[in-house]
Amino acid sequence: MSQINSEIMPLTLTIQGGVDKDGHLDAVSEIEITSGEIIGIVGPTGSGKSTLIADIEQFALGDTPSGRKILINGLEPAGELRCNPRKKLVAQLSQNMHFLADMSVEEFLRMHAKSRGKDPGLANKVIALANTLTGEPVNPAFPLTILSGGQSRALMVADIAVISDSPIVLIDEIENAGIKKQEALRLLAGEGKIVVVVTHDPMLALMASRRIVMKNGGMTKVISTNEDEQRVFKDVERMDGWLTALRETIRQGEVVA
Amino acid sequence: MKMVVVAGTPGSGKTSVLMHAVKDLIRAGHSPALVKIDCMWTEDDARFKRLKVPVAVGLSRDMCPDHYAIYNFDEMLEWAAAQGASILLNETAGLCLRCAPYPDKALAICVIDVTTGPNSPLKVGPLLTTADAAVMTKGDLVSQAEREVFRERILEANPGCRIIEANGLSGKGSAELAQLMAGWPDICGEMVLRHNPPLAICTLCTGELRIAKEHHRGVLRHLDGFMEYKGE
Numbered sequence: 001m002s003q004i005n006s007e008i009m010p011l012t013l014t015i016q017g018g019v020d021k022d023g024h025l026d027a028v029s030e031i032e033i034t035s036g037e038i039i040g041i042v043g044p045t046g047s048g049k050s051t052l053i054a055d056i057e058q059f060a061l062g063d064t065p066s067g068r069k070i071l072i073n074g075l076e077p078a079g080e081l082r083c084n085p086r087k088k089l090v091a092q093l094s095q096n097m098h099f100l101a102d103m104s105v106e107e108f109l110r111m112h113a114k115s116r117g118k119d120p121g122l123a124n125k126v127i128a129l130a131n132t133l134t135g136e137p138v139n140p141a142f143p144l145t146i147l148s149g150g151q152s153r154a155l156m157v158a159d160i161a162v163i164s165d166s167p168i169v170l171i172d173e174i175e176n177a178g179i180k181k182q183e184a185l186r187l188l189a190g191e192g193k194i195v196v197v198v199t200h201d202p203m204l205a206l207m208a209s210r211r212i213v214m215k216n217g218g219m220t221k222v223i224s225t226n227e228d229e230q231r232v233f234k235d236v237e238r239m240d241g242w243l244t245a246l247r248e249t250i251r252q253g254e255v256v257a
Numbered sequence: 258m259k260m261v262v263v264a265g266t267p268g269s270g271k272t273s274v275l276m277h278a279v280k281d282l283i284r285a286g287h288s289p290a291l292v293k294i295d296c297m298w299t300e301d302d303a304r305f306k307r308l309k310v311p312v313a314v315g316l317s318r319d320m321c322p323d324h325y326a327i328y329n330f331d332e333m334l335e336w337a338a339a340q341g342a343s344i345l346l347n348e349t350a351g352l353c354l355r356c357a358p359y360p361d362k363a364l365a366i367c368v369i370d371v372t373t374g375p376n377s378p379l380k381v382g383p384l385l386t387t388a389d390a391a392v393m394t395k396g397d398l399v400s401q402a403e404r405e406v407f408r409e410r411i412l413e414a415n416p417g418c419r420i421i422e423a424n425g426l427s428g429k430g431s432a433e434l435a436q437l438m439a440g441w442p443d444i445c446g447e448m449v450l451r452h453n454p455p456l457a458i459c460t461l462c463t464g465e466l467r468i469a470k471e472h473h474r475g476v477l478r479h480l481d482g483f484m485e486y487k488g489e
Contacts, residue, residue, distance in 0.1 A: 054427070054429065057401075058429065064429060092401040093400075094397070096399060099400065101374050103374075108403075111409060112402045112409075114409060115406055116405065160401075163402070164401065
């Protein structure tokens with residue numbers, strides 16, 4: 001197992017079922033996800049979507065409240081892969097919309113690059129990329145804590161794409177981020193990554209080839225998208241483009257025609 | 258008998274993390290006993306008692322809680338042995354950050370709250386720098402990047418330490434922590450502290466209330482760092 005690192009592709013991520021909030025077994029006993037797949041996690045609020053993401057993030061070995069197990073290429077990941085950021089296979093965009101660290105944007109990014117064993121000079125690349133996703137640009141000298149929710153999220157997305165460049169990407173509800181969600185997802189998905197995205201958004205959910213349905217903390221079923229859904233997806237995409245354009249018009253202080 | 262000393266700043270989640278670890282220890286067949294040291298008041302013993310393990314409380318009142326814990330370790334160990342315990346868990350009050358109540362043969366754990374920002378590992382001092390393991394709490398409130406920067410800062414302060422990311426609410430990380438506790442060697446022979454407690458015996462310690470140097474004796478350090486001895 002020690003030879004597995006972020007350069008080894010393709011990867012297979014296996015989720016072995018555990019229990020729901022009442023201790024009943026997950027109806028989905030096992031699901032395998034391979035490199036290049038975008039998989040959704042859907043379900044009402046409180047249904048356990050974030051818990052499932054957390055299980056994957058920490059490579060649960062039956063030692064979390066859900067009792068689920070996460071395997072990489074069919075094997076339990078070694079301890080180093082679970083915690084050492086330099087070996088980490090997982091990059092995660094959580095629901096958090098703000099930074100709490102009392103540092104400047106540049107200082108923080110340089111230190112994050114260092115923690116991942118990357119070149120601290122990548123900080124400027126992250127900032128430039130973040131500024132393509134957000135309306136008001138982020139300045140390297142800004143204190144992290146004054147950034148808006150959208151700016152923080154844009155920075156988190158760019159940081160994942162550039163610094164935490166990991167083969168598995170976990171995304172928790174990008175649609176509420178106040179940033180360009182499709183571009184963000186495309187950035188995060190990169191080439192040949194496994195992308196797990198928690199979402200209520202029809203367009204993002206339909207961009208996934210399969211989606212895990214959560215209820216009461218358990219994985220109840222897996223739906224594979226079909227041709228009918230993909231036809232709907234085309235309509236949703238058009239509608240979303242129209243809404244995005246309208247939103248931008250209003251943001252820019254112009255009149256909608 | 259194994260001994261674990263859990264320190265960390267107030268509100269960092271020491272008790273919550275310990276509660277989950279105690280459950281894991283019991284599940285694995287161990288017999289933990291707990292001593293909670295605090296200054297004025299605590300209700301943590303009631304929380305621990307719900308786990309049905311032997312619990313004792315020590316209140317240091319007008320004394321430094323770390324000093325109080327240090328010279329009472331023998332009593333704690335005797336008490337734990339009388340309870341039939343295999344692991345003594347001692348949760349400290351965690352206050353001034355100048356000393357670290359860690360005996361050399363005990364497992365020393367520093368609980369540290371990620372939301373206090375990446376400079377806090379540098380401020381915590383010997384509590385962190387002499388610990389065997391740092392338990393990072395409240396990581397769910399920040400981004401992954403921020404957790405990783407925090408982790409890097411912990412390693413700057415204590416390069417050899419084991420880092421466990423835990424969540425006092427969900428129980429994340431407690432299994433790893435319990436495993437570390439269960440695998441720690443038994444204590445034996447005489448124990449000494451890992452770090453010297455701060456210079457303390459001054460006139461304030463004996464009850465002087467007046468302010469300014471003219472009323473105080475002992476080793477006094479000026480704001481500019483100059484140290485002088487005043488007294489007999």
